[in-house]
Amino acid sequence: MSSSLQRLLQREMGSVTVVLGAQWGDEGKGKVVDLIANDAHIVCRCQGGNNAGHTVVVGNVEYDFHLLPSGVTNTGCTAVVGNGVVINIPQLFDEISKNEAKGLNIRSRLLISDRAHIVFDFHQTVDGMQEQEKGTKSIGTTKKGIGPTYASKVSRTGLRVADLVGDFSVFEQRFLPLVETYHRLFPSLNVDVDAELKKYKDYAVQLRPFVVDTVTYLHQAIREGKNILVEGANACLLDIDFGTYPFVTSSNCSIGGVCTGLGIPPQVIGGVYGVVKAYTTRVGDGPFPTEQKNEIGDRLQSIGSEFGVTTKRRRRCGWLDVVLLRYSCMINGYTALALTKLDILDTFDEILIGVAYRLDGKLQKIPPACASDLGRVQVEYMTLPGWRTKTDECRKYFDLPPNARKYVETVQELLGVPFKWIGVGKSRASIIHVF
Incomplete structure (x- = not known):
């Protein structure tokens, strides 16, 4: 094996550090991420949505994160929202604005996967309806629309960021059947299609500067020897496969979700820290x-x-x-x-x-x-x-x-x-x- 190839393999092995919740969430992952993020070039979220919450205290300022990786408090790093995350776009912009109002510059350092799925308002409405139908057997969802969005994803009817920032006429064509599907399942659901499409056309313009192929970006960063920190949202005991099913979230918040939610191979993962x-x-x-x-x-x-x-x-x-x-x-x-x-x-x-x-x-x-x-x-x-x-x-x-x-x-x-x-x-x- 040539020396140049050996050096390349050494750079790729273990250049990704992962922080995961080891219990049912709320373990204080943000504090640990904040500690490690000082040495990171890139911080990532790989799964979940704004159903997660991380708090980081810097000096006398308390930052709250729900969609963004909390390691973005390291002002020298790039923040990546990966393909495994489901994104409520107005909530994302609101989170950016609130944290920037506290003095944290985010927009110039944010990258969003073109493969991430979109959480629509009707996903949230349906989430609440489903919980109400279960009555005393409800699972205690956050009603943020996360489950219905992942359901749209696996049924292959969901819409991704790439669809939104691409040809908007194609987005319209796919949006209508998605709404109709949910309306058949929930006849009382009321969606103003024209108003929603107008809103998302505006969102497309605002979101487009942040959207990239994050898979290619991360692989290039790994080859360059960059330090990458991945923050798991939720926690292992809420994992859709390994948690206390059905009282779980709708994504893999254990180690496997890091690979599938960012498009990285397992051999590049080094330290895996449980909180x-x-x-x-x-x-x-x-x-x-x-x-x-x-x-x-x-x-x-x-x-x-x-x-x-x-x-x-x-x-x-x-x-x-x-x-x-x-x-x-x-x-x-x-x-x-x-x-x-x-x-x-x-x-x-x-x-x-x-x-x-x-x-x-x-x-x-x-x-x-x-x-x-x-x-x-x-x-x-x-x-x-x-x-x-x-x-x-x-x-x-x-x-x-x-x-x-x-x-x-x-x-x-x-x-x-x-x-x-x-x-x-x-x-x-x-x-x-x-x-």
Whole structure:
């Protein structure tokens, strides 16, 4: 093999770093992304839509992201919205405007995949209708139209960004049958086709400067040795295949979604970092084995300010669940983990960790596939002493109180994956670099 080819292969191997949520979302991925993004040339979103929410605090400014990669706070990088993302165009422009009003320049650094699918207003309306039809059996969707848009995609009736910025007469021809399909399914659906087409003709002009073939762009960047950071939206336990189905999102938010959502091969992926909250939270319906519907859950919710960034809904709270986390580690092959919000546990006398399940009296070390079974499991807990000491000013691992270190090391040993970072507060500086 020639030396030039060897150098090329070395540049391509492992030049992409991935950050994924290891639980049900809201783990604090934005904080970890913000940390790593300083070394990135390109930051990417690969799946989901504006049903996700990341918050990044820079100085005294708090930025909220739903469609854009939160690593765009690194003002020297390019932001890529990949083909696996479903885009609500007015929401995208609104997000850009709100964050630029806080002093963040985005437009000059934004690239949008021509293959990304479009979320229309009627997708959102249908999302709400479907939830209403389910009544007490609803899954707790964000009603952002994400599921119906992915349904249009897989039924091959959806419209992509390339369709919008291309020949608009072709876009019109395809838009009408899509509306008619949904109107047949939901007769009460009211869509003003002329008004929608006029609106999207304007959007096409605004969007066109950002649209490129992001697959080719990323492959060229990999060949040039650029550092690429990928932010997974949602989290592993919400994955359409591996999550607590049907109480899941509509995309693959585990490691496979990175390849399909950006068009990159697996061998270019290097570090895969899973983000783990020091306890467990969940928004919406679905099984939650370690949930604490008691004073413990209320304390976690209150101290941790557990409200959804996107939905503003109160998050359900409970103890850390190692059974689900071990499963998440198995699927994603995390090279290291980040533990966030450890400081929220500072006031507890004792801290529990869910280490195994029993289902109908039988020991279960892996989560059952059926949500109904997962909802029936009895959790076996390990109890550790709390530390009753503030950790928010700790900046080195051995600054942590001994019982806090014991908690970290116990979880690390149970999972078999090391913690690289530990978050002990909201600010950029409130993080411990373990190695």
